[in-house]
Amino acid sequence: MTLSDPPDTPRRLRHLISLEHLSAAQILHLLDRAERMREQWLADRHALGLLQGRAVVNLFFENSTRTRTSFDLAAKRLGADVINFDIANSSTSKGESLVDTLHTLEAMHCDAFVVRHKENGTAEFLARHVRGSASVVNAGDGNNAHPTQGLLDAFTIRRHRPDFAALRVLICGDILHSRVARSDIHALRTLGVGHLRVCAPANLLPAQDALPGCEIVEDFDAALDGVDVIVMLRLQKERMQQAQVPSEQAYYARYGLDARRLRIARPDCLVMHPGPINREVEIASAVADGAQSCILEQVSNGVFVRMAVLAELLGA
Structure with missing residues (x-):
């Protein structure tokens, strides 16, 4: 049994490490809870107080804007104390191990650790x-998993297109290095999306057995045909070997989502991106800022989804 599997008794989840072994019922429960928290927060803008007296530590060993800030806001909106752990000025710079750092913070009665790290696992x-x-909440590990991003993407899609079985979803970009792609695929397959496609240059695709239940289409125009949702991904140059992409201009010419290509999809197709965006590399500004874009809505929804996750894990 993995850490995020349901336990034998009807207790809460203890950790959220991956979406791979969560059931549809568990995912939908978290999405429903996020929806209720969204409604309550937008109605009165007051902290919910569910985590009053609890302490949440953000342990980020990689840079982050959206994920770190939204976990910070999520914990505070639940009434928790938040510690944004300063890695650069911590004892890790003196050689303290990660486990010793964890146990030190545990000794101070911290209740949750939100962890981002470049290493898988x-x-x-x-x-x-x-x-x-x-x-422990996984806020992104290497190219392995980013479960709360997978949840917030599913949440955003459901608010516009609640019938997952009727959807055609396309994920396009640097699939090989993307933890978001893996978590989105886990979430969407579990929720029963009717047709799931992935599109990328051959050298930015993982082995086919890493994409279960997905149709792989290398030609972007063909992949766009008739889709209801497009999730564009960033070129993760920090994880790439040299020259995996000849040039940004060449990549954009083949895999950039512009207005012409968007018209190949369904007229009401949703455009999504986990950010940060490389404009005119994977997506045109006119599309990123256009009427079909849900990119900033994803950012907003991320706070409510992370509120739901923290409340669920801490038994609130």
Whole structure:
């Protein structure tokens, strides 16, 4: 049993490491909870107080704008104390191990650790070394998983297109290096999306067995035909080997989403992107800022989804 599997008894989830082994019922429960929190927050803009007296630590070993800020806001809107751990000025710079850092913070009665790290498996590793009752949330590990992004993408789609079985969804871009792609695929397959396509240059695709249930289409125009949702992905140059993409201009010519290409999809197709955006590399500004774009809505929804996750894991 993995760390995010449902336990044998009807207790809450202890950690959120991946969406791979969550059931449709568990995912829908989190989405429903996020919807209720969204409604309540937008109605009165007051902290919900569910995590009053709890402490949430953001342990980010990689740079982040959207994920770190939204976890910070989510915890505060639930009434928790938030510690944004300063890696550069911590004892890790003196050689303290990650596990010793975890146990030190646990000794201060911290209740949850939100972890982002460049190495695959770091969040799961820490979850296995928690000594007390604290929870670990994976905020992105290498190219492995980004479960709350997968949840917020599913949440955003559901608010516009609630019938997952009727949808055609396309994920396009740097699939090979994308933890978002993996978590989106896990979420959407579990929720029963009717047709799931992925599109990328051959050298930016993982092995086919890493894309279960997906149709792989290398030609972007063909992949766009008749889709209801497009999720564009960033070129992750920091994870690439040299020359995996000849040039940004050449990539945009073949895989950039512009107004002409968007017209190949359904007229009401949703355009999504987890950010940060490289404009005129994977997506045109006119599309990113256009009427069909849900990109900023994804950012907004991320706060409510992360509120739901923290409340669920901490039993609030």
